[in-house]
Amino acid sequence: MNGHTPSLEVLGWDTAWEDAFRPHRAAGLRPARVVTQEKYRYLLWGEEGECEGQVPGRMVRLAQSDAELPKVGDWVGYRVPGARGQPARIEVVLPRRTRLARKVAGRETEEQVLVTNVDVAFLVQALDQTFQPRLLERMLLMCLEGGVQPAVVLNKADLCPDPAALVHEARRRAGDAPVILTCARTGLGVEELRRLLPAGRTGVFIGPSGVGKSSLINRLYGEEIQPTAEVRERDHKGRHTTTWRELIVLPDGGLVIDTPGIREFHLWMAGEGLHEAFPDIELLALRCKFRDCQHQTEPGCAVRAAAAAGELDPERLASYLKLRQELDYLHRIRHWQRPPRQKPRPLRSRPGAD
Numbered sequence: 001m002n003g004h005t006p007s008l009e010v011l012g013w014d015t016a017w018e019d020a021f022r023p024h025r026a027a028g029l030r031p032a033r034v035v036t037q038e039k040y041r042y043l044l045w046g047e048e049g050e051c052e053g054q055v056p057g058r059m060v061r062l063a064q065s066d067a068e069l070p071k072v073g074d075w076v077g078y079r080v081p082g083a084r085g086q087p088a089r090i091e092v093v094l095p096r097r098t099r100l101a102r103k104v105a106g107r108e109t110e111e112q113v114l115v116t117n118v119d120v121a122f123l124v125q126a127l128d129q130t131f132q133p134r135l136l137e138r139m140l141l142m143c144l145e146g147g148v149q150p151a152v153v154l155n156k157a158d159l160c161p162d163p164a165a166l167v168h169e170a171r172r173r174a175g176d177a178p179v180i181l182t183c184a185r186t187g188l189g190v191e192e193l194r195r196l197l198p199a200g201r202t203g204v205f206i207g208p209s210g211v212g213k214s215s216l217i218n219r220l221y222g223e224e225i226q227p228t229a230e231v232r233e234r235d236h237k238g239r240h241t242t243t244w245r246e247l248i249v250l251p252d253g254g255l256v257i258d259t260p261g262i263r264e265f266h267l268w269m270a271g272e273g274l275h276e277a278f279p280d281i282e283l284l285a286l287r288c289k290f291r292d293c294q295h296q297t298e299p300g301c302a303v304r305a306a307a308a309a310g311e312l313d314p315e316r317l318a319s320y321l322k323l324r325q326e327l328d329y330l331h332r333i334r335h336w337q338r339p340p341r342q343k344p345r346p347l348r349s350r351p352g353a354d
Helices: 015-026 057-062 133-146 164-174 192-194 213-221 273-277 277-286 301-307 314-336
Strands: 032-038 041-046 050-055 075-079 088-094 101-103 111-116 120-126 149-153 179-181 201-208 246-249 255-258
Touching: 015 032, 015 075, 032 050, 041 075, 041 088, 050 246, 075 111, 101 192, 120 133, 120 213, 133 273, 133 314, 149 164, 149 213, 164 179, 164 201, 164 246, 192 213, 201 213, 213 255, 255 314, 273 277, 273 314, 277 314, 301 314
Parallel strands: 050 088, 120 149, 120 201, 149 179, 201 255
Antiparallel strands: 032 041, 032 075, 032 246, 041 050, 075 088, 101 111, 246 255
């Protein structure tokens, strides 16, 4: 064990966590937070300092999926190793307050938990030709589904001659989430990020490779602690410099998690997040003739009418429909349901509708 590590309180431990952990403490376990993960081995910060932890084989076998095993950000209960040099034995993961998850890449239908117990997610996009409004919508939806406060970060302001148009585009899609213009090279916007990370609060930087996530973390920390790399000039694409997820304590007490760049972004959960990510469409839908209007071919659709009249961006409507279709399909697959047959269905009119 190494005693030169942050206290549990600095790591975000509070009375609610202590209450949840009380029966495990009575069983002889000790609390710690997961700092890094490599397969089934972990770096933990706990009451007695830093130690290496390991998940026992029985815990792996009993888990219904990999998502149930410890991830960076988790609070776990571990048992002190019996012999010097052995890893601590992780026996329990406390229920997560929040999580960011996506479907694993490829054809498998399985949840991949990226990080847990984070308070704010900084969704980073670069102000260059890689700016992707639809990716931003997907990241916003992931945050809302996982209970995480999103903040949109538009980085590399020094490379964009007129950032106002992209800032406006981001604000149109961000809903209530703040949109912060930043530049890791000059420090623009870094203080706004810092205000969202007071002591004991955990943030995570999410986005594609090359958008400057690690550079912004270096700015927040005050020195180069994360490796960075220049993007390719020909296509403005970056390469992975962060290859694992890591919890970092900032000098002023906030915590951040750096993550590898995301190339594929398949949604996982389907719930109220879609409505929260597209509040403009949900508001228009209240004026549709039919309560279960799908905004495709139904008569009296206020959403399609708004798109035709220029009140709603047709691309935004197309993105909404695509995300909804993806989530519906994923929901059926997860519950072992066959896709419904395409047949006419009766439409239910709203009370008082003509």
